[in-house]
Amino acid sequence: MERPLDYLKKHAHHDWLIGHHSLQFHKIAEELYLELTHLSACETPPKIILAEREPIKFLASFIAACAAHCPVFLCNPDWGKQELQQVFDLVQPDIIWGLGTRDWGLGTGDWEEKTTPSHLSPTPPLPHSARAKRPATVNITQHSSLIMIPTGGSSGEIKFAIHTWETLMASVQGFTEYFQLKQVNSFCVLPLYHVSGLMQFMRSFTTGGQLVILPFKTLESGQILNIEQSKFFLSLVPTQLQRLLQNSELTEWLTQFQTVLLGGAPAWNELLEKARFHCIRLAPTYGMTETASQIATLKPDDFLKGQISSGQILPHAHVTICNQQGEILNSNQIGNIIIQAKSLAIGYYQTDKIQDYFQVDDLGFLDNQGYLNIVGRSSDKIITGGENIYPTEIESAILATKTVADICIIGIPDKHWGQALTAIYTPQNPNISTLEIQILLKDKLSKFKIPKHWISLQSLPRNSQGKINRQQLQQIATKFLNNLS
Known part of the structure; x- marks a missing residue:
């Protein structure tokens, strides 16, 4: 499998970032990579908090960290002081990029007070019955090239799902095989620190496709870049789609896209019907941070024909439906969703390790055609x-x-x-x-x-x-x- 540095070299003279300077991206990434490899040569690779607001700097930093095998924690630059302090205490980083530290350069990070890195302490043994839900801790000292993606945080403590370059690439390969593509052109209006935005970058960067990065507010105001939409994938969450459909010009603009991926939260029937009425090539998806984005997607042609589901399972993943006793259910029987995927995270930072399967809180069923239908959350x-x-x-x-x-x-x-x-x-x-x-x-x-x-x-x-x-x-x-x- 090609590594981050291979792709960086391959696209060095390729103008693939529409609306931004591709050469600036490559220059920043190469400079940071050299600095990081110099630091890593003398000691354990530094832990990096990446909370850069400017997209080109964020992506260049991300690639540099991955290429240098440094553990990198993706963070929301708009988190409040309390959330950032929580993350800082958890991670105890060696380097902070963003958050106004220095002049966006390398250096030892300080947040409130200076701390030193700490290794993970082992968790006590658990009873057999609990191990499926809370197995052994992941120790990052055993790994170097790790990508920590935030999950949760809307109503509780922020957690980081631990991914690798390989798990993210498995998601890319599943996506390209499912849609039968060699190159993926992405139009990204979602945050890059979130798995939904990051995977759009990964698909384009690793397949030689083009990438547009535009703040959603800019798009909503009607400032549209001149691109050939029929060659691009656009990703939205339901509330964004709802707001764009309130503008007739943007609605017409949406109809020109090859595919409009819709995920992040359940979409309501009225919204889906409105998109279908306007002949928008919508592709409702099902996935999460732990699976590096979607593991099921309804193809646009099926959506326009009136299908209502999350679609079929992508080739890199496998889904089974089980009852509370763990018995596999037949088609059209509602139960717990169990996911196995090459893109599955290896665990959560400083807490749980994920086994070869992942039981989510969602309830659903697979129909006779293998389409995944979500009916709600067990906890709800x-x-x-x-x-x-x-x-x-x-x-x-x-x-x-x-x-x-x-x-x-x-x-x-x-x-x-x-x-x-x-x-x-x-x-x-x-x-x-x-x-x-x-x-x-x-x-x-x-x-x-x-x-x-x-x-x-x-x-x-x-x-x-x-x-x-x-x-x-x-x-x-x-x-x-x-x-x-």
Whole structure:
């Protein structure tokens, strides 16, 4: 397998970064690589925090770190002081790039106070029953070329999934084989520190394709680069697609793309129907940081024909559906999703090692054609009056009434029912009453599935990938209901 330095040399005179200076990227990457190899020659490769805001510097730094076999931690430059301090305490880096340290150069990083690197301490042995969920710690002293990608952080502590150049390349190869491509041209409006943005760069950089990097706000304002969209893949999260579809010119622009990948969070039926109505070549995907992006994708032709699923499994991955006892289920039976993939992360930094398989919190089924269908998250399941309820079904039904712009269903502790269904929503029309919505739902949902409590907000708290912050909604709902009592 070709290494980062091989690709860097191969594209040295290739103008592949549209709207940016490709030569600047190569110059920065080569200079940093030489400095890092000089440092690594004398001691253990330095741990690097990469929180650079400028995309060319970020990508050049990333490639230099990978080529020099330095552990690199990708970070959001917009994290607050508390989040950055948490990461700094966890990583104890030797080098910080970004965050205003020095003049964007090499040097020992200080954040609040000077610290020295520490190695991982071993975790105590675990009972056999717990090992599938919390096995042995990953020790980075056993590895050098590691890529730490952040996951979580919207409602809890930030974790880093540990990837390697090989796991990221497995994802690229699965993608190119699935779509039968030799080169991948990517139009990136997602953050590069996130797996969704990073993998767009990886696909283009390693296949000799072109890459456009544009802030989403710039795109939303109508500042569009002059490219041949029919040769490009664009990746969006549902909230971004929704906002672009509110502009007729940008909607027409979207229809010209070869493929518009959609992931990061579940998309609602109304949004998918609108994209289908405008003949946008949408490709809903399923994947996560731990799998280095998508492991299932619905191809655009299937989407336009009316298919509603996450598509078939990419060739580098394998998915099985199991019940709670670990028994493999047949087609069309709902159960826990188990993922095996060449792109699977090897673990989490300073915590868990991932085995050869990864059981996610999502519930779903594989149909007779091998298409993956997601029905909800096990942890989101609500039990009310002894009935198991999955929020996705109710949210889809409410969105179909076209009375709300956004919706999230949660369960609030209730002494009579165990949990009371609570709808937190943004209305399409501020004058619409909850009674009107409930009347529209009578023929769509069983009585016990219609929410007991309704809370209207101007907007729902979501992270940059469009995922709902359920912990914050629980707090909002609890406070709201306490004020009523």
